[in-house]
Amino acid sequence: EGHSQRVSDMVLALAKRMGFSKDEVMLFHFSAHLHDIGKIGIPDAILRKNGRLTDAEFAVIKQHPEIGARILRKSPAFAEIAEIVLHHHERFDGLGYPDGISGYNIPLGSRLIAVCDSIDAMMTTRSYRKAFSEQDCYEEIKRCSGTRYDPDVVDAVMTHWKELMKVAGYNL
Numbered sequence: 001e002g003h004s005q006r007v008s009d010m011v012l013a014l015a016k017r018m019g020f021s022k023d024e025v026m027l028f029h030f031s032a033h034l035h036d037i038g039k040i041g042i043p044d045a046i047l048r049k050n051g052r053l054t055d056a057e058f059a060v061i062k063q064h065p066e067i068g069a070r071i072l073r074k075s076p077a078f079a080e081i082a083e084i085v086l087h088h089h090e091r092f093d094g095l096g097y098p099d100g101i102s103g104y105n106i107p108l109g110s111r112l113i114a115v116c117d118s119i120d121a122m123m124t125t126r127s128y129r130k131a132f133s134e135q136d137c138y139e140e141i142k143r144c145s146g147t148r149y150d151p152d153v154v155d156a157v158m159t160h161w162k163e164l165m166k167v168a169g170y171n172l
Contacts, residue, residue: 003036003120003124004032004033004034004035004036005033006120006168006169007032007035007113007116007117007120008029008030008032008033009167009168009169010032010116010119010120010164010167010168011028011029011031011032011109011112011113011116012025012028012029012032012167013160013163013164013167014112014115014116014153014156014157014160014164015028015029015112017156017159017160017163018153018156024108024109027080027081027084027109028084028108028109028112028113030081031080031081031084031085031088031109031110031113032109032112032113032116034068034072034081034085035068035084035085035088035113035117036064036068037068037071037072037085038063038064038065038066038067038068038069038070038071038085039064039067039068040067040071041063041064041067041071042060042061042063042064042067043060046060046061047061049127050127050128051127051128052128062089062097062098063098065085065086065087065088065089065097065098066086066098068082068085068086069082069083069085069086070082072085083107083110084107084109084110084113085110086098086099086110087099087101087106087107087110088110088113088114088117089114090102090106090110090114091114091147091148091149092106092111092146092147092148092149092150092151093146093147093148095147096114096148103150104150106150111149111150111153112153114148114149114150114153115141115149115150115153115154115157116157116164118140118141118144118148118149119137119141119157119164119168120168122136122137122140123137123165123168123170134165134170138158138161141154141157141158142154142158
């Protein structure tokens with residue numbers, strides 16, 4: 001029951017609530033499960049580091065979406081998932097990575113994962129900081145609507161917040 005599980009559980013609940021087709025729901029859910037598969041190509045010393053990353057280490061971490069997409073593209077059946085995984089760190093305002101694409105040019109699955117990924121990052125303790133309170137996490141997601149995140153996705157997250165907290169299993 002780790003990070004990818006919690007993110008995929010939230011994406012599943014959110015995609016269902018947003019009324020996507022069964023095929024889209026399953027695509028987004030499966031993509032969320034695999035969103036960090038590229039971290040297999042990142043040195044353990046960086047992944048397990050206690051404390052904040054240096055700029056150089058962060059530059060290495062930022063390669064994980066491309067590594068993940070490369071792995072997934074080896075199977076034609078995973079082409080669509082590969083695109084979603086590739087773009088899960090893009091930002092709605094175009095300031096994300098790896099390609100700096102913006103708005104509705106970012107695959108929908110990536111836009112869903114981006115918000116749920118951030119929620120899980122905030123709601124869990126890191127070596128360099130405590131977990132956010134539920135209220136602080138909520139406020140941060142809301143604050144970043146239209147800049148970091150797709151405002152339509154944020155609206156759905158706000159509407160279904162309690163359910164997302166529950167499916168992810170945060171002890172609130």
